[in-house]
Amino acid sequence: MKLEKKVAHFTTPLYLESGRILEPYKISYETYGELNADASNVILICHALSGSAHAAGFHEGDRKAGWWNELIGDDKAIDTNKHFVISTNVIGSCFGSTGPMDNNYPTPNPYRLKFPVLTIKDMIKAQKQLLSQLGIHHLKAIIGGSMGGMQALQFAVDYPNFADRIISLAATYATQPWTIAFNKVAIEAIRRDPRFKNGQYEREAFKENGLDGLAIGRIAGHISYLSPHSMDDKFGRNYVNNDGLFELFGRYEVERYMEYNTDNFSKLFDPLSYLYIVKAINTFNLSRGYDSLYDAILRIKAETTLISFKSDYLFFPHEMEHIDKMMKRNNQPSSYYEIESKYGHDAFLVEIEKFSKIIKEKLK
Amino acid sequence: MKLEKKVAHFTTPLYLESGRILEPYKISYETYGELNADASNVILICHALSGSAHAAGFHEGDRKAGWWNELIGDDKAIDTNKHFVISTNVIGSCFGSTGPMDNNYPTPNPYRLKFPVLTIKDMIKAQKQLLSQLGIHHLKAIIGGSMGGMQALQFAVDYPNFADRIISLAATYATQPWTIAFNKVAIEAIRRDPRFKNGQYEREAFKENGLDGLAIGRIAGHISYLSPHSMDDKFGRNYVNNDGLFELFGRYEVERYMEYNTDNFSKLFDPLSYLYIVKAINTFNLSRGYDSLYDAILRIKAETTLISFKSDYLFFPHEMEHIDKMMKRNNQPSSYYEIESKYGHDAFLVEIEKFSKIIKEKLK
Numbered sequence: 001m002k003l004e005k006k007v008a009h010f011t012t013p014l015y016l017e018s019g020r021i022l023e024p025y026k027i028s029y030e031t032y033g034e035l036n037a038d039a040s041n042v043i044l045i046c047h048a049l050s051g052s053a054h055a056a057g058f059h060e061g062d063r064k065a066g067w068w069n070e071l072i073g074d075d076k077a078i079d080t081n082k083h084f085v086i087s088t089n090v091i092g093s094c095f096g097s098t099g100p101m102d103n104n105y106p107t108p109n110p111y112r113l114k115f116p117v118l119t120i121k122d123m124i125k126a127q128k129q130l131l132s133q134l135g136i137h138h139l140k141a142i143i144g145g146s147m148g149g150m151q152a153l154q155f156a157v158d159y160p161n162f163a164d165r166i167i168s169l170a171a172t173y174a175t176q177p178w179t180i181a182f183n184k185v186a187i188e189a190i191r192r193d194p195r196f197k198n199g200q201y202e203r204e205a206f207k208e209n210g211l212d213g214l215a216i217g218r219i220a221g222h223i224s225y226l227s228p229h230s231m232d233d234k235f236g237r238n239y240v241n242n243d244g245l246f247e248l249f250g251r252y253e254v255e256r257y258m259e260y261n262t263d264n265f266s267k268l269f270d271p272l273s274y275l276y277i278v279k280a281i282n283t284f285n286l287s288r289g290y291d292s293l294y295d296a297i298l299r300i301k302a303e304t305t306l307i308s309f310k311s312d313y314l315f316f317p318h319e320m321e322h323i324d325k326m327m328k329r330n331n332q333p334s335s336y337y338e339i340e341s342k343y344g345h346d347a348f349l350v351e352i353e354k355f356s357k358i359i360k361e362k363l364k
Numbered sequence: 365m366k367l368e369k370k371v372a373h374f375t376t377p378l379y380l381e382s383g384r385i386l387e388p389y390k391i392s393y394e395t396y397g398e399l400n401a402d403a404s405n406v407i408l409i410c411h412a413l414s415g416s417a418h419a420a421g422f423h424e425g426d427r428k429a430g431w432w433n434e435l436i437g438d439d440k441a442i443d444t445n446k447h448f449v450i451s452t453n454v455i456g457s458c459f460g461s462t463g464p465m466d467n468n469y470p471t472p473n474p475y476r477l478k479f480p481v482l483t484i485k486d487m488i489k490a491q492k493q494l495l496s497q498l499g500i501h502h503l504k505a506i507i508g509g510s511m512g513g514m515q516a517l518q519f520a521v522d523y524p525n526f527a528d529r530i531i532s533l534a535a536t537y538a539t540q541p542w543t544i545a546f547n548k549v550a551i552e553a554i555r556r557d558p559r560f561k562n563g564q565y566e567r568e569a570f571k572e573n574g575l576d577g578l579a580i581g582r583i584a585g586h587i588s589y590l591s592p593h594s595m596d597d598k599f600g601r602n603y604v605n606n607d608g609l610f611e612l613f614g615r616y617e618v619e620r621y622m623e624y625n626t627d628n629f630s631k632l633f634d635p636l637s638y639l640y641i642v643k644a645i646n647t648f649n650l651s652r653g654y655d656s657l658y659d660a661i662l663r664i665k666a667e668t669t670l671i672s673f674k675s676d677y678l679f680f681p682h683e684m685e686h687i688d689k690m691m692k693r694n695n696q697p698s699s700y701y702e703i704e705s706k707y708g709h710d711a712f713l714v715e716i717e718k719f720s721k722i723i724k725e726k727l728k
Contacts, residue, residue, distance in 0.1 A: 018610035117610045177595035177618035181587045184619050185549060188583060191613070192576040194558060212556040216549060220584050223545045228680060231541035237649065246382035246481045248643055249555070254541035255548050279612055285601065313677075316592060 001073050001080045003057040004031045007096060008130050014091075015125075017289075020116035024105055027130045028096025029053050029088040032072055033080030035136075042136050043078060043363070044127065044163075045087040046144030046151035048349075049221075049277055050269060052095035055087040056080075070352040077356040078363065083140065088130060090123045090147075092277050094270035097126075101203060101270055112199040118276055120147070120154045120284045127151075128159065138162065141363060142302075145169035145348035146315070147277070150284045153323070156302045157286055165303040167359055170312055170348040172319035173293060174285035179314055182224045183278045186217025190271045199272055210266025214274060218262035227311035227344030297326045304334045305362050307355050309347040365437050365444045367421040368395045371460060372494050378455075379489075381653075384480035388469055391494045392460025393417050393452040396436055397444030399500075406500050407442060407727070408491065408527075409451040410508030410515035412713075413585075413641055414633060416459035419451040420444075434716040441720040442727065447504065452494055454487045454515075456641050458634035461490075465567060465634055476563040482640055484511070484518045484648045491515075492523065502526065505727060506666075509533035509712035510679070511641070514648045517687070520666045521650055529667040531723055534676055534712040536683035537657060538649035543678055546588045547642045550581025554635045563636055574630025578638060582626035591675035591708030661690045668698040669726050671719050673711040 006029055013023040030053045035042065045055050045068065056072035058065050072078040072085055089097040092115075100115035131137070142152040142163045149171025156166045172179075190196055193213030195205065206214075226234075235254035244250025251259070287293040306324050308317035317338050324336035339354050341347040347354070370393055377387040394417045399406065409419050409432065420436035422429055436442040436449055453461040456479075464479035495501070506516040506527045513535025520530045536543075554560055557577030559569065570578075590598075599618035608614025615623070654660040670688050672681035681702050688700035703718050705711040711718070 020610075113612065117612055174601060176592060177599045177601065177616065178587070178590075178592035180601075180616050181583070181590075181595065181618050181622060184622050185580060185583045185587075187613070187619075188576075188623070189553060189580045192580065212552075216553045216556065216580060219545070219549050219552060220587075223542070223549075223584075226542075226545075228540060228542035231545065235541045237538060237541065237544075245647055246384075248477065248481055248639060249551070252541065252544050252646065254545050255551075258545060258548050259552070275612060282616065283609055 001032055001057055002034055005053070005059065006031070008133055010129055010133070012129075014122070014129065016116055016122045017119045018117050022091065022098065022116060025091060025098040025126065026096075027088055027091065027126060029086060029130060030055065030066075032056050032085040032087070033083055035084040039136050040138070040140070041083050042131075042139050043083045043085045044131070044139050044142045045072065045078075045085060046127075046142065046148035047087065047090065048144075048146035048148050049281060050265070051148070052093065053087045053089040056085070067349060068352075071356055071359065077360040078143065083363070086131070088127050090277065091126045092118045092123070092273060092280065094273040099270065100199075100272040100276055110203070112272060115272070115276060118280050120150045120280055121158060121289070123280065124151050124155050124158065128162070139164070141165040141167060143167040143359065146171060146345065147281055150281070153286060154284075156300045156304060157290075157296050160299050160301040163302045165305070165362060167305040167307065167362060168320070169307040169355070170309055170315055170345055172284075172315040173297070173323050174287065175282055176319070179224070180282050182220050182314070183282055185220035186214070186278060187275060189213035189216040190275060196271055201271075206267060206271070208267070210263055211271050212266070214269065214271045215262040215266040217274070218265050219258045222258055222261060224314040225345045227313055227342060229311055229342040230344055230346075233342060294326060297323060298330055298332070300327065300332055303362070304332070305358065306334065306336045307339060307348075307358065308337070309339050309341045309343070309345070309351075311342050312345045312347065314345040365396055365421055366398055369417070369423065370395070372497055374493055374497070376493075378486070378493065380480055381483045381485045382481050386455065386462065386480060389455060389462040389490065390460075391452055391455065391490060393450060393494060394419065396420050396449040396451070397447055399448040403500050404502070404504065405447050406495075406503050407447045407449045408495070408503050408506045409436065409442075409449060410506065410512035411451065411454065412508075412510035412512050413645060414629065415512070416457065417451045417453040420449070431713060432716070435720055435723065441724040442507065447727070450495070450498075452491050454641065455490045456482045456487070456637060456644065458637035463634065464563075464636040464640055474567070476636060479636070479640060482644050484514045484644055485522060485653070487644065488515050488519050488522065492526070503528070505529040505531060507531040507723065510535060510709065511645055514645070517650060518648075520664045520668060521654075521660050524663050524665040527666045529669070529726060531669040531671065531726060532684070533671040533719070534673055534679055534709055536648075536679040537661070537687050538651065539646055540683070543588070544646050546584050546678070547646055549584035550578070550642060551639060553577035553580040554639060560635055565635075570631060570635070572631070574627055575635050576630070578633065578635045579626040579630040581638070582629050583622045586622055586625060588678040589708060589710045591677055591706060593675055593706040594708050594710075597706060658690060661687060662694055662696070664691065664696055667726070668696070669722065670698065670700045671703060671712075671722065672701070673703050673705045673707070673709070673715075675706050676709045676711065678709040
């Protein structure tokens, strides 16, 4: 599989949903496989909250492959022998595309809290600019999970003729208050952390010791990504050590998992980016800008595949089913799959064997 | 209804499950109604994590009644014309019983992190000491929800002949990792808050500005007390103000609810008490000290009523059903009710009309 990692720079303004303008901006992206002569074999991959453009393969020195490596590659469900796969990093991110810690041109200072609020609509608009610059004016498919699944849906609504097909996993038609509440833990924990300094921290501040607020918010995140069932299987009521029972801060295995994952995360991810991306997730609502959800969904022309996971406690299956029902009522081309899984929301990342066949079949 | 508020002092040691000793200690409690001549009309009420002994009625100047006022009173389901109701504050609490901010006798200094770890077993042992001191050696019923429901169950297991009946609502046989993970948010948010000072804060430190860490942990708590459904009904995707959409910290109604409730809570509740009580909830496991859960439950002689709520996302209905099934298999006297409710875990506090009839019937 041919893997390329690039950054595209744009000096034209990006008109945002808020009315504000992002200019200039850059988009970090990776490509897998090769573009055919008439640019008709392109698949766009969209990542989730904490993801990056690195969806597949290995970079030099990497021990871990990209986040959907099981799915994307030669002879895999998203087959890079046939398809040219583009995976872009969303604007607002800290992994290469323009985000709040980039300079607020023409000043030499980072935007920080002056960065404009972004929405899912803005993210896909930026992706479309990138595709245009690459001479790609039509997509074979757009595929993503969680926030990536929101992008796929928003693409199908906003640009009905742009993609033949979308595959949206573990997403929703509009973020519900349950999910907004989980995100609230992160927002408050970051804002109230004295080391966050209202966004005036140094760029390198959290390399050694991550921001506690981000780690704490991420614990709430991890709860919503797992499920009661998967936690029972994975951790049970086991202690890290047997003395833990009568020590106030004695830890259960589930607590160690939370600490380990979130403390590492808080060293790698920028807190301002986290706030901006969480905001984009909270404000996601397919109906915004249209008369109703019905009107928004009625615009979809792409063959739509909706995949949910039975144990998803972040975006519940009925939210995806709701889209499918609306589309079927209008004889729009939709198929809905509810996958049996104990892994909760994370299933779209960890139970790939359960849905890769569906994706393979749909891309035939 | 006759209401009395008292504090009982104990100079005898309380031998804790950890092997440590609490001595001296005090228990704050309230009573509703009147004790009959042979002390045979006593019902014990057990409170939840953030509760207190104030379960019913009004104290002078109060605008809010006790937390189960709808259930306890003259002619109510727990009828104070007939019954003498005792509601005690758990040890470890900050509402009158001995807790970590009380003095570590004989020193003049608070225990703080030297306070011994408490368990649900310890809490009920202390309650039993109180009852003995009051000359009460048998109970008509023990009733509680959430952590109070754990206490009722633990009572029935540890002291099988002590109560004729227990009614446990929205609880479990052992706290599962899902719930421990929610509590982890609070533990880490409190510990890592610089104003917590590793427990060395001043007693009055949070009266004006509550500890952020406690407020943040409490947001996670509130998520687990509500349900996706009740949040949809209560908040939807409404903004506090319409400009919120494109403001980074623009708030949804659900966010305002979380902030309001948790910031107030953090002014009223002591962070060390919160850590100790959460620890007691995490370590709750009916089987501890017995060969198995089966053996523990086999000890129960009290008529057992288990009430769960369909939308409870903290202690899932199947956890309560599990106890019922075990008891029925052994022909022990158990009845199980799964109440239809959208209100999540909080239903045991807010949907009293849905289960008060069951309680009334059982107490006949």
